[in-house]
Amino acid sequence: MSDVEEFFDRVITVKLAEDGQAVNIIDQTLLPGTVKRINLHTKEEMWEAIKKLRVRGAPAIGVTAAYGMAVLANQIEATTFDDFYRQFKACKDYLATSRPTAVNLFWALDRMDRCCQENSDLTPYQLKQVLYDEAGLIREEDVAISRNIGQIGLKIMEKLRPEGRPIGIMTHCNAGTLATAKYGTATAPMYMALEAGWAGADMHVYCDETRPLLQGARLTSFELSNAGITTTVQCDNMASMLMKQGKIDVIFVGCDRVAANGDAANKIGTSGVAILAKHYGVPFYVCAPSSTIDFATPTGDQIPIEMRDPDEVTEMWYKERMAPEGVDAFNPAFDVTDHELITGIITEKGLAQGNYAKAFKKLGLK
Numbered sequence: 221m222s223d224v225e226e227f228f229d230r231v232i233t234v235k236l237a238e239d240g241q242a243v244n245i246i247d248q249t250l251l252p253g254t255v256k257r258i259n260l261h262t263k264e265e266m267w268e269a270i271k272k273l274r275v276r277g278a279p280a281i282g283v284t285a286a287y288g289m290a291v292l293a294n295q296i297e298a299t300t301f302d303d304f305y306r307q308f309k310a311c312k313d314y315l316a317t318s319r320p321t322a323v324n325l326f327w328a329l330d331r332m333d334r335c336c337q338e339n340s341d342l343t344p345y346q347l348k349q350v351l352y353d354e355a356g357l358i359r360e361e362d363v364a365i366s367r368n369i370g371q372i373g374l375k376i377m378e379k380l381r382p383e384g385r386p387i388g389i390m391t392h393c394n395a396g397t398l399a400t401a402k403y404g405t406a407t408a409p410m411y412m413a414l415e416a417g418w419a420g421a422d423m424h425v426y427c428d429e430t431r432p433l434l435q436g437a438r439l440t441s442f443e444l445s446n447a448g449i450t451t452t453v454q455c456d457n458m459a460s461m462l463m464k465q466g467k468i469d470v471i472f473v474g475c476d477r478v479a480a481n482g483d484a485a486n487k488i489g490t491s492g493v494a495i496l497a498k499h500y501g502v503p504f505y506v507c508a509p510s511s512t513i514d515f516a517t518p519t520g521d522q523i524p525i526e527m528r529d530p531d532e533v534t535e536m537w538y539k540e541r542m543a544p545e546g547v548d549a550f551n552p553a554f555d556v557t558d559h560e561l562i563t564g565i566i567t568e569k570g571l572a573q574g575n576y577a578k579a580f581k582k583l584g585l586k
């Protein structure tokens with residue numbers, strides 16, 4: 221087993237607990253210092269883990285919700301489908317209130333719901349097994365989707381690879397293994413490069429620290445350095461200097477929801493990186509599993525943006541408050557990058573460019 225595979229084996233972001241009675245996750249609020257797994261048995265524990273970002277990243281939230289629904293369904297005591305479905309739907313509606321932006325949450329909940337309704341002729345006992353299987357499928361599919369995205373991203377890296385020095389890659393937030401079932405989306409090209417025989421030192425990945433919750437510093441640099449990839453962390457406001465110095469050949473970021481016109485919501489600060497990339501002529505790619513594309517949302521203006529506790533900005537990482545008492549802090553969790561700033565959207569079905577609505581259609585996405 222390669223070092224990276226060994227790492228993936230050790231760091232499985234979300235899985236079903238061995239006894240099937242809980243969702244088992246790495247508590248990402250404790251990383252990078254402590255790698256601790258926790259079990260989520262109740263809907264309240266699942267909701268809290270998503271809300272507090274113990275598990276986070278759009279696809280990982282989707283997988284957690286899917287396994288969560290299977291576990292919760294298994295706890296239902298009912299003799300008829302109607303009674304079973306009423307309780308199932310109440311759990312679904314509750315989990316759906318945990319975070320608003322990542323569409324994968326709703327996508328996974330809806331898929332589990334469909335699976336439940338399409339199997340209404342089964343006994344509750346049989347239905348419970350079918351729901352476990354469906355959640356497992358969602359997880360497996362996520363792994364395959366990441367691999368496809370990674371292969372397309374790797375081709376882009378091969379084209380942009382400079383002579384005589386490692387390719388410089390910038391990423392924002394964490395769209396890595398910790399945000400998905402295995403390879404990540406923005407990190408998938410890097411992991412596919414390792415699989416294809418690149419050395420970790422053939423890439424130099426610059427991770428935006430990603431204020432205020434530090435997903436880049438705490439999570440992306442953790443997983444990439446563990447995979448043996450040369451990794452540097454910089455504060456978000458240092459990205460411009462790196463691009464000006466010509467250190468960045470390509471930017472890969474993830475996304476939480478892509479609108480039908482290609483506008484893409486991702487971690488707060490992403491749109492600023494895209495604006496800088498345009499200024500300095502650096503190709504800027506959004507890596508998007510099709511479950512992240514929301515065709516019901518016409519443009520980025522309609523994407524709901526989660527607002528979080530101001531204390532995350534002023535207090536969370538400090539011994540004492542870093543803004544005067546009484547001063548408010550602005551804390552949106554995501555922003556929307558205008559589609560015109562995006563060089564291409566890498567989906568598992570292919571690379572979309574130009575007119576994104578047309579390009580998605582051409583790729584068979586709807």
Ligand code: MRU
Pocket residue numbers: 273276277278279322392393394395396399400404405406435473474475476486487488553
């Ligand atoms: O608030 P988070 O940490 O859940 O935000 C995560 C991101 O913005 C990721 O880039 C996105 O979900 C894509 S993960 C493949």
